[in-house]
Amino acid sequence: MALLTDDMDIHQTWFYMNFGGNGDYYINTVNADEKGIKSVHSVRIAMSGGLAPTEVKLAAAELFRALEKHKLNEYPD
DSSP, rough: EEEOOTTTTTOOOEEEEEEESSOOOEEEEEEOTOOEEEEEEEEEEEESSSOHHHHHHHHHHHHHHHHTTTTTBBBBO
């Protein structure tokens, strides 16, 4: 399961991350509209080069590990 927003009384939005085969992290939000149709929005953090400072890359890796530890890194069903 993904991390569900604490504002779920207003809208349903989940957060999860992927680790790509290219070694990059992908931060994803999934939004459900009033009909329950889900859409995904993603941001890629390139670990080799890219625009993110090293501190941000390390934070992304730590966040990914924390989400994995708590089983919160899966697309919401």
